[in-house]
Amino acid sequence: LRRLPTSQIRAAMGFVFQETFLFNMSVKDNIRFGDTSLTDQQLVEAAKKADCDSFIRELEHGYDTILGERGLKLSGGQKQK
Incomplete structure (x- = not known):
């Protein structure tokens, strides 16, 4: 790790937060x-890879559905996905 450039290490890392946070924006905007x-x-x-496409398409406006504060329109399991 000491020999790798910081940019390469950062590019290989990700964050997974304990608590789900969704913005009061569309599904598309939250994914993007x-x-x-x-x-x-x-x-x-x-x-599709996250196994979300089917329930997203069932939402009122599909990928353009506004989720509400903290994803109020989704179940706990849907939020986590």
């Missing part, structure tokens, strides 16, 4: 929060 360069296709693929 970590990477604003995602295309719609990449965004849907990420949701």
Whole structure:
């Protein structure tokens, strides 16, 4: 680790918070929060990999559904995914 550049170490790391936090924005915006360069296709693929696509599509406006403060419109399990 000492020989690796800091940028390479940071690029390989991620954070997983204990408490789920969702913004009062659309599902799309919450998914894109970590990477604003995602295309719609990449965004849907990420949701499928996280096993979220099916319940997202069942929401009132699908990926454009506004989640409410802290994701009030989702169940606890849906928030965690």
